[in-house]
Amino acid sequence: MTTVRAEPSPHRGPGAASDVPESRRRSPELPAPRGELSGAVIDSLRHGGGPLPQSAPEHADAYGDDLQLALYVLYELHYQGFAGVDEDREWDPELLVLRRSLEQRFLMALRADATGPESAEEAIAGLLTEPVGYDGTSVSHHLQRDGELWQVREYAALRSLYHLKEADPHAWVIPRLHGRAKAAMVAVEFDEFGAGRPEDIHARLFADLMADLGLDTSYGHHLDAAPAEALVVVNLMSLFGLHRALRGALVGHFAAVEITSSPGSRRLAAALRRVGAGPAAQRFYDEHVEADAVHEQVVRRDVVGGLLAAEPALDADIAFGVHATGFVEDRLAAHILDAWRAGRSALTAPAA
Amino acid sequence: MPSSAESVPGSAEPVPASAERPRERPRRVTVDREGPLLVEGPVEVVCDDGSVAVSDRFTVAICTCRRSRTYPWCDTSHRRRTRPDTANAPGPGTEDTEDTEDTEDKKNAGVTSTPRQTKEEPPS
Numbered sequence: 001m002t003t004v005r006a007e008p009s010p011h012r013g014p015g016a017a018s019d020v021p022e023s024r025r026r027s028p029e030l031p032a033p034r035g036e037l038s039g040a041v042i043d044s045l046r047h048g049g050g051p052l053p054q055s056a057p058e059h060a061d062a063y064g065d066d067l068q069l070a071l072y073v074l075y076e077l078h079y080q081g082f083a084g085v086d087e088d089r090e091w092d093p094e095l096l097v098l099r100r101s102l103e104q105r106f107l108m109a110l111r112a113d114a115t116g117p118e119s120a121e122e123a124i125a126g127l128l129t130e131p132v133g134y135d136g137t138s139v140s141h142h143l144q145r146d147g148e149l150w151q152v153r154e155y156a157a158l159r160s161l162y163h164l165k166e167a168d169p170h171a172w173v174i175p176r177l178h179g180r181a182k183a184a185m186v187a188v189e190f191d192e193f194g195a196g197r198p199e200d201i202h203a204r205l206f207a208d209l210m211a212d213l214g215l216d217t218s219y220g221h222h223l224d225a226a227p228a229e230a231l232v233v234v235n236l237m238s239l240f241g242l243h244r245a246l247r248g249a250l251v252g253h254f255a256a257v258e259i260t261s262s263p264g265s266r267r268l269a270a271a272l273r274r275v276g277a278g279p280a281a282q283r284f285y286d287e288h289v290e291a292d293a294v295h296e297q298v299v300r301r302d303v304v305g306g307l308l309a310a311e312p313a314l315d316a317d318i319a320f321g322v323h324a325t326g327f328v329e330d331r332l333a334a335h336i337l338d339a340w341r342a343g344r345s346a347l348t349a350p351a352a
Numbered sequence: 353m354p355s356s357a358e359s360v361p362g363s364a365e366p367v368p369a370s371a372e373r374p375r376e377r378p379r380r381v382t383v384d385r386e387g388p389l390l391v392e393g394p395v396e397v398v399c400d401d402g403s404v405a406v407s408d409r410f411t412v413a414i415c416t417c418r419r420s421r422t423y424p425w426c427d428t429s430h431r432r433r434t435r436p437d438t439a440n441a442p443g444p445g446t447e448d449t450e451d452t453e454d455t456e457d458k459k460n461a462g463v464t465s466t467p468r469q470t471k472e473e474p475p476s
Contacts, residue, residue, distance in 0.1 A: 132434065264475070
């Protein structure tokens with residue numbers, strides 16, 4: 001969106017599009033398997049069929065690499081698919097049977113672990129404060145104060161799993177809403193999708209940021225390097241987005257993201273300036289400081305408020321969506337900071 | 353012959369403004385005592401130094417607490433502050449002494465020790 005202070009618009013006009021190639025022009029290659037479940041799914045997709053387990057084995061870790069990668073690959077069929085995989089596999093009943101089992105394991109674990117006040121108002125109130133000074137558990141605080149360029153690049157590579165399809169999983173909730181909640185949700189999504197300008201689509205701004213940092217911007221490129229904690233974050237959105245029964249949780253998730261994004265984006269914009277990233281990299285987070293300050297208000301007032309007015313029985317589900325988002329984000333932050341503080345990469349392969 | 357500023361001899365009869373352009377609905381402004389002013393966009397905001405801030409966003413959030421670093425736009429600086437170290441500790445919040453980045457904010461914001469949750473979020 002154009003926002004200037006008595007100066008020409010900083011955004012690119014028509015014909016001045018960036019040189020960064022469209023990241024979603026092609027479907028990505030299938031990733032490397034991380035165990036028996038993900039191996040079976042990937043094999044089945046690669047060979048056009050084959051034996052698949054009908055459920056997750058007892059010992060499978062709900063948040064582990066194998067289950068989460070299997071789920072991630074199954075969900076990806078609903079977004080961009082994979083090179084060489086028949087698009088009809090999206091609705092292959094055998095894949096859906098397995099997906100259902102994996103989702104139930106994931107959802108059960110989340111319901112057990114992501115707890116808190118069971119009203120949306122209380123859950124959201126817990127997000128409406130900011131820490132004074134340095135928060136040692138926050139990646140954006142770390143990057144702003146101490147972040148090094150390689151860490152900023154790793155963070156962008158990890159986040160690219162979501163940001164290259166930013167706001168897409170949330171669009172699935174639109175047909176499940178009506179009235180005030182729907183109008184407000186669509187208004188925010190319109191903003192996320194560039195308000196009619198392809199060069200302003202937030203996923204596009206993120207590709208520009210990655211290019212500024214010298215990262216490969218092609219969709220799915222960084223999947224093999226992403227730890228399970230990063231897969232969980234994206235799978236949560238796909239799980240909530242694809243199930244009408246979880247529309248309350250999806251709205252709670254969206255509210256949590258929009259409320260916490262603005263201050264985090266300010267710190268990340270500062271981090272990018274400090275490590276000398278280019279203007280496109282800074283613009284992504286600068287845009288989010290301001291956009292999400294607006295989105296927060298609209299989502300709280302009209303998306304959450306509108307849904308609660310229409311379907312008061314969803315109160316606890318909205319709260320669950322807020323808590324689940326905090327839970328998976330905190331796990332990812334702990335993974336990243338533990339690795340960096342030990343001098344290790346937070347990725348499973350170098351960022352490139 | 354009637355005479356008025358709008359009726360010049362030889363010209364067409366004046367037409368009401370509403371016939372010259374589509375009738376616009378009133379622009380909605382939403383107030384919140386603890387948050388920014390929400391105004392349907394696009395807007396131009398003239399600041400006290402004469403600069404003009406322009407936004408064509410569907411709605412803009414205009415800062416009313418005067419703490420925003422992107423003034424006149426809200427950047428959520430109106431939020432209450434908590435000390436992360438004491439977030440889960442019992443008892444009242446204490447005066448902070450270790451602020452590094454938010455020096456200006458802490459002068460104005462009420463510092464409390466209410467629990468907070470999510471540490472990190474992607475922008476959306």
